[in-house]
Amino acid sequence: MTNHNTLFYNIMKFIRDIHSSFHDLRILQTFAWAIVGVIESKKPHFSHWLPFRVGQAKAASKERQFSRWLHNEKIRPMLIYLQLVKCMLTDWEGQTLYLALDTSQLWKRFVIVRLALVYGGRAIPLGWVVCASGSATVGVACYQRMLAQVAAQIPPSCKVILLADRGFGHIDLMRHCTHLGWHFRIRLKSDTWIFLPTGQRKQVKTLMPPLGKGSCYAYVWLTQQKYGPLHLAIAHVITPNGAEKWAIISDEPVGRHTFDEYGLRFDIEENFLDDKSAGFNLEDSKLEDSMAISRLCFILAVATMYLVSTGLAVDTSGLRPVVDTHWRRGLSYLQIGWRWCKHAVAQRKWLHYYLWLPPLPDPDPVIASWKQFYRPRFELRSLEML
Numbered sequence: 001m002t003n004h005n006t007l008f009y010n011i012m013k014f015i016r017d018i019h020s021s022f023h024d025l026r027i028l029q030t031f032a033w034a035i036v037g038v039i040e041s042k043k044p045h046f047s048h049w050l051p052f053r054v055g056q057a058k059a060a061s062k063e064r065q066f067s068r069w070l071h072n073e074k075i076r077p078m079l080i081y082l083q084l085v086k087c088m089l090t091d092w093e094g095q096t097l098y099l100a101l102d103t104s105q106l107w108k109r110f111v112i113v114r115l116a117l118v119y120g121g122r123a124i125p126l127g128w129v130v131c132a133s134g135s136a137t138v139g140v141a142c143y144q145r146m147l148a149q150v151a152a153q154i155p156p157s158c159k160v161i162l163l164a165d166r167g168f169g170h171i172d173l174m175r176h177c178t179h180l181g182w183h184f185r186i187r188l189k190s191d192t193w194i195f196l197p198t199g200q201r202k203q204v205k206t207l208m209p210p211l212g213k214g215s216c217y218a219y220v221w222l223t224q225q226k227y228g229p230l231h232l233a234i235a236h237v238i239t240p241n242g243a244e245k246w247a248i249i250s251d252e253p254v255g256r257h258t259f260d261e262y263g264l265r266f267d268i269e270e271n272f273l274d275d276k277s278a279g280f281n282l283e284d285s286k287l288e289d290s291m292a293i294s295r296l297c298f299i300l301a302v303a304t305m306y307l308v309s310t311g312l313a314v315d316t317s318g319l320r321p322v323v324d325t326h327w328r329r330g331l332s333y334l335q336i337g338w339r340w341c342k343h344a345v346a347q348r349k350w351l352h353y354y355l356w357l358p359p360l361p362d363p364d365p366v367i368a369s370w371k372q373f374y375r376p377r378f379e380l381r382s383l384e385m386l
Helices: 003-014 016-021 025-041 059-070 077-088 140-151 171-180 256-263 266-275 290-316 333-347 370-374
Strands: 096-106 110-119 122-132 159-164 183-187 193-195 201-203 213-222 227-239 242-250 382-385
Touching: 003 016, 003 025, 003 290, 003 333, 016 077, 025 059, 025 290, 025 333, 059 290, 077 122, 077 140, 077 290, 096 266, 110 140, 110 266, 110 290, 122 140, 122 266, 122 290, 140 171, 159 171, 159 256, 171 183, 171 227, 183 256, 213 256, 227 256, 242 256, 266 290, 290 333
Parallel strands: 096 159, 159 183, 213 382
Antiparallel strands: 096 110, 110 122, 183 242, 193 201, 193 213, 213 227, 227 242
């Protein structure tokens, strides 16, 4: 048995919970080979997966097989992937889940709206929608159904907190979160109108404190619709990338912890980076159909889930130093898992084959450098409660 065959059979075991969702074994196997292809090649185009697709078929035949899979209208990626999400969250009863919502553009022609679970310094995709749009700002109607589909997979006892940037500061989204039983921490645009408890109407930018300071406002209402009551935390923070002005609206009382919670949202940006230049190079896929892109996102999402599970297992087993040169963990769990797969295939070592993402505090927080470790994500010198 070749080493690529070994990885293929371990991937097949990893996705065993969704085997019944594929009406044809050949379609399931092509899916597993596609995951092997993106892990081995770090390329999103099926022409690069061919060397890792074991079999006697000619290259042209293998290429057509992958192409047909990506354009197969019978494959509904989100409906299948949600079964893995449900399995992943089975052990998360009673936990607090931070879910980040964000968008990523492809060639200024498509936008991916993704919901991801903040986990281990990164984010794991839970759901996505691919829209044909040249703008990164999309309406709630575009992704509302996706949020509801993900919510149905989350154990009822979990507390869910949605984190989102300024492009998602829609009252309709806040209403939908309330309907789903979710809480939210959403950044507002500076020109958003706020009604204070005193009845004063002000724009967020007029409330912004000096650099390094923050303020909290209890019981405010948003826009002319006077949606609320909500709570507002604003600050002029110092980040590694320079000064930024944050205005975070929340359905729960706010304080310094609100900024810490919102700061977790940046982990989904690392997830998009893994999909692009730091990992799978999604922008090189050359796909021109939104559903084909969504199926490719399905492949990348399962690959991400597999690599993070592998990286966590490698770290917990004490084998991280084999693939990570840092004294303390300096790579994401995804990169550790990726390096281990390369090492295991080359050295005929064990390969991970089960979904394992426990709801525990990060056992080994990443430290890329001590300078970065001692530098906070943001600095807030004082906070005034109003």
